[in-house]
Amino acid sequence: MSDVFVGIDLGGTFIKVGCFDSQLKLLAKVSAPTEVQKSAEAVIDNITRAAERCVSEAGFTMADVPAVGLGCPGPARYSEGIIEAATNFPSFRNVPVRRMLSDRLGGKTIVFENDANVACFGEFAAGAGKDVDDMVFFTLGTGIGGGIVNKGKLLAGVGDNAAELGHIIIYPDGRLCNCGQRGCIEAYSSATNTAKRATEAVEKGQPSSLKKVLDEKGEITCKDVYDHLKTGDKLAKQITDETAKALALVCINMLHTTEPKRIVFAGGMIAAGDILLNRIRDYFNEHIWKLQKETVEICFATLGEDAGIIGAAALAKKAAE
Amino acid sequence: MSDVFVGIDLGGTFIKVGCFDSQLKLLAKVSAPTEVQKSAEAVIDNITRAAERCVSEAGFTMADVPAVGLGCPGPARYSEGIIEAATNFPSFRNVPVRRMLSDRLGGKTIVFENDANVACFGEFAAGAGKDVDDMVFFTLGTGIGGGIVNKGKLLAGVGDNAAELGHIIIYPDGRLCNCGQRGCIEAYSSATNTAKRATEAVEKGQPSSLKKVLDEKGEITCKDVYDHLKTGDKLAKQITDETAKALALVCINMLHTTEPKRIVFAGGMIAAGDILLNRIRDYFNEHIWKLQKETVEICFATLGEDAGIIGAAALAKKAAE
Numbered sequence: 001m002s003d004v005f006v007g008i009d010l011g012g013t014f015i016k017v018g019c020f021d022s023q024l025k026l027l028a029k030v031s032a033p034t035e036v037q038k039s040a041e042a043v044i045d046n047i048t049r050a051a052e053r054c055v056s057e058a059g060f061t062m063a064d065v066p067a068v069g070l071g072c073p074g075p076a077r078y079s080e081g082i083i084e085a086a087t088n089f090p091s092f093r094n095v096p097v098r099r100m101l102s103d104r105l106g107g108k109t110i111v112f113e114n115d116a117n118v119a120c121f122g123e124f125a126a127g128a129g130k131d132v133d134d135m136v137f138f139t140l141g142t143g144i145g146g147g148i149v150n151k152g153k154l155l156a157g158v159g160d161n162a163a164e165l166g167h168i169i170i171y172p173d174g175r176l177c178n179c180g181q182r183g184c185i186e187a188y189s190s191a192t193n194t195a196k197r198a199t200e201a202v203e204k205g206q207p208s209s210l211k212k213v214l215d216e217k218g219e220i221t222c223k224d225v226y227d228h229l230k231t232g233d234k235l236a237k238q239i240t241d242e243t244a245k246a247l248a249l250v251c252i253n254m255l256h257t258t259e260p261k262r263i264v265f266a267g268g269m270i271a272a273g274d275i276l277l278n279r280i281r282d283y284f285n286e287h288i289w290k291l292q293k294e295t296v297e298i299c300f301a302t303l304g305e306d307a308g309i310i311g312a313a314a315l316a317k318k319a320a321e
Numbered sequence: 322m323s324d325v326f327v328g329i330d331l332g333g334t335f336i337k338v339g340c341f342d343s344q345l346k347l348l349a350k351v352s353a354p355t356e357v358q359k360s361a362e363a364v365i366d367n368i369t370r371a372a373e374r375c376v377s378e379a380g381f382t383m384a385d386v387p388a389v390g391l392g393c394p395g396p397a398r399y400s401e402g403i404i405e406a407a408t409n410f411p412s413f414r415n416v417p418v419r420r421m422l423s424d425r426l427g428g429k430t431i432v433f434e435n436d437a438n439v440a441c442f443g444e445f446a447a448g449a450g451k452d453v454d455d456m457v458f459f460t461l462g463t464g465i466g467g468g469i470v471n472k473g474k475l476l477a478g479v480g481d482n483a484a485e486l487g488h489i490i491i492y493p494d495g496r497l498c499n500c501g502q503r504g505c506i507e508a509y510s511s512a513t514n515t516a517k518r519a520t521e522a523v524e525k526g527q528p529s530s531l532k533k534v535l536d537e538k539g540e541i542t543c544k545d546v547y548d549h550l551k552t553g554d555k556l557a558k559q560i561t562d563e564t565a566k567a568l569a570l571v572c573i574n575m576l577h578t579t580e581p582k583r584i585v586f587a588g589g590m591i592a593a594g595d596i597l598l599n600r601i602r603d604y605f606n607e608h609i610w611k612l613q614k615e616t617v618e619i620c621f622a623t624l625g626e627d628a629g630i631i632g633a634a635a636l637a638k639k640a641a642e
Contacts (some may be wrong), residue, residue, distance in 0.1 A: 075612065134479045148578070150476065157471070157580020158455045164577040167610055169570055171493065180611030181573070249490055252502070256485040257469070257578055259478020289488055290501030291396065 003320070004060050006051050007122075007313030009115065010072040012036055012088035017050045018309030019058035022317065024126045027058035029309070036088065040095040048104040066320035067109040069312030070101065071118030078160045081112050111315040115308060117154050117163065119301075120147020122311025123264050127303040132261040136254045137301075138165055138247070140267035143178070144186040148258055154315075155258065166190070168253060170246050188246040191222040191269040198225050198239045208235035226272040241283075243269075244276060248283030255288070255296050266301035324641070325381050327372050328443075328633030330436065331393040333357055333409035338371045339630030340379035343638065345447045348379035350630070357409065361416040369425040387641035388430040390633030391422065392439030399481040402433050432636045436629060438475050438484065440622075441468020443632025444585050448624040453582040457575045458622075459486055459568070461588035464499070465507040469579055475636075476579065487511070489574060491567050509567040512543040512590040519546050519560045529556035547593040562604075564590075565597060569604030576609070576617050587622030 004027060009016040012034060019028045032050040034043055047070075055062055076083045081098025083089055098112045113121075120137035129135040129149065137147040146165025148155040156162050166186035167179050174183030175193070187193055199220045202211050210233060213224050229236040251263050270276070281298050288294055303310055325348060330337040333355060340349045353371040355364055368391075376383055397404045402419025404410055419433040434442075441458035450456040450470065458468040467486025469476040477483050487507035488500050495504030496514070508514055520541045523532050531554060534545050550557040572584050591597070602619050609615055624631055 132479075150471070150478070155471065155579060158453075158582040159580060161576075161613075162578070162580035164580075167577045168574045169491075169608070172491065172566075172570055172608075177610075181608060245493075249493055253489045253574065254578075255482075256488045257483070257575075258476060259480060259483035259485075261479040287490070287493075287502060289498075292482075 002060070002064055003066050004055065004058060004064050005313040005316045005320070006055060006065050006068040007309035007311065007316065008047060008051060008068065008070045009118070009308030009312060010034065010047065010070060012073070015047050015050050016305075016309055017054040018306065018313060019054045019060065020310070020313040020317075024310060024314055024317070026306070026310075027060075028054050029306075030054040030057065036091065038091070040089070040092050040097075040100075043089070043091075044097065044100045044104065047101060051105065062105060062108070065108065067111060067316035068101070068105065069111045069113070069118065069314070069316035069319075070097070071113050071115040071308050071312045072097075073115045074160070076112075076114070076160065078112050078114055081110070109316070109319055111312070111319045113154070113312070113315060114145075114160070116145025117147045118311040118315065119145070119266060119307040120149060120163075120264075120311065121154055121314050122303055122307035122309075123266065123301050124149045124311075125314035126310050127307060128264045128299055128301050129262050134258065134260045135262045135264055136165070136251075136258065136260045137264045137266065138250075139301075140189060140191055140265060140269040142190060142192045144190045148260070150258055165250065165254070168250055170249050185246055185250045189243045191267065194225055194239060194243045194269065195220050195222045197242065198235065201235055201239065206235050209233045210235060222269055223271070226275070229272075229275060240272070240276060241279060244279035245283045247280050248287060251280070251284050251296070251298055252288050255294060260296060262297045262299065264299055264301050266307060270300045323381070323385055324387050325376065325379060325385050326634040326637045326641070327376060327386055327389040328630035328635070328637065329368060329372060329389065329391045330439070330629030330633060331355065331368065331391060333394070336368050336371050337626075337630055338375040339627065339634060340375045340381065341631070341634040341638075345631060345635055345638070347627070347631075348381075349375050350627075351375040351378065357412065359412070361410070361413050361418075361421075364410070364412075365418065365421045365425065368422060372426065383426060383429070386429065388432060388637035389422070389426065390432045390434070390439065390635070390637035390640075391419070392434050392436040392629050392633045393418075394436045395481070397433075397435070397481065399433050399435055402431070430637070430640055432633070432640045434475070434633070434636060435466075435481070437466025438468045439632040439636065440466070440587060440628040441470060441484075441585075441632065442475055442635050443624055443628035443630075444587065444622050445470045445632075446635035447631050448628060449585045449620055449622050450583055455579065455581045456583045456585055457486070457572075457579065457581045458585045458587065459571070460622075461510060461512055461586060461590040463511060463513045465511045469581070471579055486571065486575070489571055491570050506567055506571045510564045512588065515546055515560060515564045515590065516541050516543045518563065519556065522556055522560065527556050530554045531556060543590055544592070547597070550593075550596060561593070561597060562600060565600035566604045568601050569608060572601070572605050572617070572619055573609050576615060581617060583618045583620065585620055585622050587628060591621045
C-alpha cells in the first residue's frame with residue numbers, strides 16, 4: 001500500500017509541512033511563509049500550496065493521501081475546526097480552517113489539533129514515547145504547553161482545553177501568569193519565565209555573572225542562564241533549581257492523576273541538557289511519596305522541531321485507520 | 322431480560338452488598354461483618370455468603386448475575402486481582418481475592434477496583450454525575466480519595482494508582498502527609514486534617530469557641546468545626562476557608578488536566594453543606610484563569626454511603642456489556 005500522510009505545523013511565521021509514509025518515515029519537507037498579515041483565505045491558500053508541493057516532492061499525489069493533520073497554537077475551537085480569534089492570526093475571525101482546507105484539498109479528512117497536543121502525539125508515535133502507551137508531555141518555550149496520552153490516545157476533555165498543563169498551579173498566590181492565574185507552572189518554568197526570574201534577581205542586586213549580560217545585551221535569555229550555570233554562577237544555579245523543582249512537582253502531580261509511564265519535556269529549554277534533567281529527577285525523588293517505589297521515567301523529547309509535523313501526520317494516520 | 326448485578330463494598334469492618342436491576346435500581350441490600358481478624362479464606366467466605374444472601378433476598382439466583390463488582394480500599398494490585406498487603410486486612414498476604422471470589426461464585430466475572438474509583442463510578446452512573454461523560458471525584462474522609470471519569474470510562478494509568486488525587490501537591494514543602502509527601506491536598510482538606518488544623522490552632526492559643534470542645538472532649542472533629550462555623554466562630558471560618566481554598570485550587574488543576582464537566586465532592590465532610598460548597602466555588606472563581614469563562618460545575622455527591630455498592634454494580638454491568 002502506498003498511502004502517505006501529511007502533517008502540517010501552522011505557525012504565525014512559517015507553515016511547515018511533512019509528507020510521511022505509513023511508518024511515519026519522512027519523505028519530504030516543505031516550509032513556506034504563513035503571511036498572517038494577509039487574509040485568512042490567503043493563509044489557507046498558502047497552506048494548500050505548501051501541502052501539495054510537499055506531496056509532489058515526495059513523489060506522490062493528493063490521491064495517495066487518506067488524511068491530513070493540522071496543528072496550530074490555541075486558542076481555537078479544535079473540535080469544531082474553527083479559529084475564532086487567535087493572537088498569532090490577527091486577521092482570523094471565526095475562520096472554519098478545517099473545512100476551508102478540506103475543500104481546497106478535494107474533501108480530504110483534516111485532523112485539527114492544538115500544537116502542543118500534536119507535538120505530544122509526535123513524540124508518542126515516533127519519539128521519546130514510542131514504546132509506551134501512557135505519557136505526559138510538556139513543551140517549555142515562551143509558555144508551557146502540555147499533552148496527555150492515555151492508553152494510546154490523546155486525552156480530551158469536555159471542550160478543547162484538556163492538558164493545559166502549563167496552567168497547573170504549583171505555588172498558590174505566587175507569580176502572576178499571563179493567563180491571569182497566580183502560581184502556574186508556566187510562571188516559573190517556561191524558558192521565558194526562567195530568564196525573567198534571573199533578570200529580576202539581577203535587577204534586585206543579587207550578585208551574578210549574569211549582570212554583565214544584562215548590562216551589555218539589555219536582557220538575559222534562558223540560554224544565558226544555562227551557560228552561566230555551566231561556569232558555576234550561583235544565581236544561575238538557584239534559578240535552574242527553582243525551574244527544576246517546579247517541574248518535578250508537576251511531574252508528581254501528573255503521576256497521581258493520569259499515572260503515565262513516561263513524562264517527556266520538550267522545547268528550546270531542553271538544550272540545557274542533563275544538568276537540568278538530573279535536577280528535575282533529583283527533586284522528583286526527593287518530593288515523591290514513600291508509599292511505594294515509583295518507576296515513572298522522566299526524559300527529554302527526541303524529535304526536536306519536527307515533532308509538530310510528525311505528530312500531525314501520526315494523527316492523520318490514526319484518523320484514517 | 323432479568324439480569325441483576327451485584328455490587329460489593331469490602332471494608333475493614335463491614336461487607337456491604339447490593340443487588341441491582343439493569344437500571345441500577347436497588348433490589349436488596351445486605352451487610353455482614355468482615356471479620357478481618359480471621360483468615361483471608363474466612364473473609365472471602367463471608368463475602369460469598371453475603372452476596373448469595375443478597376441475591377436471594379432480591380428474589381434471584383446467582384445464575385441471573387452476569388458479573389459482580391468488588392471495591393476495596395488500597396493499596397491493592399487491582400489489575401491482577403490481588404491484595405498484597407493492606408492496612409485494613411492485616412491477615413492478607415498476596416491473596417488472589419478476585420480469583421477466590423470467582424471460584425466460590427461458580428466462575429463468575431468479578432470486577433475488582435479501588436474503593437474511591439468505585440464510588441466515583443457510582444456517582445457517575447447513578448448520582449451527581451449521571452448526566453455527564455466527564456467528571457472528577459473527591460471523597461473527603463480520613464484521607465482524600467479520587468476518581469476520574471473520562472468519556473464515560475474510569476481513567477486508568479499504567480499501574481493501579483491513577484487518580485490518587487488526595488496526593489496532588491498544593492502547597493510545596495507544606496504540611497507532612499501520611500504518604501510521606503509534603504503539601505498534599507489530603508494534608509489540608511481531608512475531614513481528619515481539617516479537624517487537626519483546628520486542634521493545632523487552638524493548642525497554639527488562637528482564640529476560638531472550639532477551645533471548650535477540645536478541653537471537654539479531648540479532641541475537635543470536623544463536625545465541630547462546621548458547627549462552630551455556623552455559630553460565627555472566627556477560627557472555624559479560617560479553617561473552613563483554608564479547606565475550601567485548597568479544594569478550589571485542586572479543582573482548577575483538574576480542569577487544566579482532564580477538563581471535566583463536573584467535579585463532585587463526597588464523604589462525611591459534605592455534611593457541612595452549602596457553606597462549604599459556596600466557599601469552594603468562590604475560591605475557584607477568584608483563582609481561575611481569565612482567558613475564557615469556565616463552565617465546570619462543582620457540586621456534592623448525592624448517593625451517600627451507597628455509592629460503593631452502586632458503583633461496583635455499575636462496573637459489573639459495564640463489564641457484562
